[in-house]
Amino acid sequence: MRLVVMVSGSGTNLQAIIDALHKGDVDVDIVAVGADKPCVGLERAEAAGIDTFLVPLANYPEREQWNRSLERAIANYNPDRVVFAGFMRIVDAQLVERFAGRIINTHPSLLPSFPGAHAVRDAMNFGVKVTGATVHEVVADVDAGPILAQVAVPVQSEDTEESLHERIKSAERGLLVNALAALSREVNFDLPIEEQS
Numbered sequence: 765m766r767l768v769v770m771v772s773g774s775g776t777n778l779q780a781i782i783d784a785l786h787k788g789d790v791d792v793d794i795v796a797v798g799a800d801k802p803c804v805g806l807e808r809a810e811a812a813g814i815d816t817f818l819v820p821l822a823n824y825p826e827r828e829q830w831n832r833s834l835e836r837a838i839a840n841y842n843p844d845r846v847v848f849a850g851f852m853r854i855v856d857a858q859l860v861e862r863f864a865g866r867i868i869n870t871h872p873s874l875l876p877s878f879p880g881a882h883a884v885r886d887a888m889n890f891g892v893k894v895t896g897a898t899v900h901e902v903v904a905d906v907d908a909g910p911i912l913a914q915v916a917v918p919v920q921s922e923d924t925e926e927s928l929h930e931r932i933k934s935a936e937r938g939l940l941v942n943a944l945a946a947l948s949r950e951v952n953f954d955l956p957i958e959e960q961s
């Protein structure tokens with residue numbers, strides 16, 4: 765399963781996939797890591813010897829041009845799946861359509877609760893006692909696609925937004941790796957069946 769992984773920040777979810785790959789826990793090939801800005805995630809990819817590309821929004825006068833450029837950069841690697849692993853940009857419907865059903869996102873809440881860029885803060889402000897992480901298919905609407913996997917994380921009374929997000933991320937990394945392992949098994953499992961028909 766050829767993966768293009770998109771990142772914007774610290775890239776610990778990306779690192780979890782790389783580590784699982786090295787341990788043989790997941791049968792995927794990270795063919796490239798892309799980002800919308802220079803970030804630690806890109807450095808992690810470079811350190812692992814993975815191809816990288818950068819498509820900064822600020823370089824494009826129109827968001828439409830940024831979307832088309834990002835779409836081309838991803839398509840260039842002919843991925844089976846595109847993983848938004850802490851990729852903090854909203855892409856347009858045309859890009860989603862180009863890779864329809866093949867983009868997955870990880871989000872730090874139990875969707876459909878608390879979509880958007882401040883999921884951990886919003887969950888805390890609401891006062892929930894349990895939150896978590898969701899791996900889901902990307903559709904044109906933000907944080908709205910079919911749910912593939914979820915993990916629950918209890919909120920503790922002494923939590924800050926940072927401490928809660930760190931605990932969510934610990935659970936989220938395992939969730940993402942397990943979801944990719946399941947998806948890659950499906951790809952491999954389907955092949956002999958198709959050959960028989």
Ligand code: GRF
Pocket residue numbers: 771772773774775776777778805849850851870871872933936
């Ligand atoms: C994750 O919690 C992800 O769901 C959210 O931002 C965080 C990214 O963490 N959108 P990292 O960059 O993988 O460390």
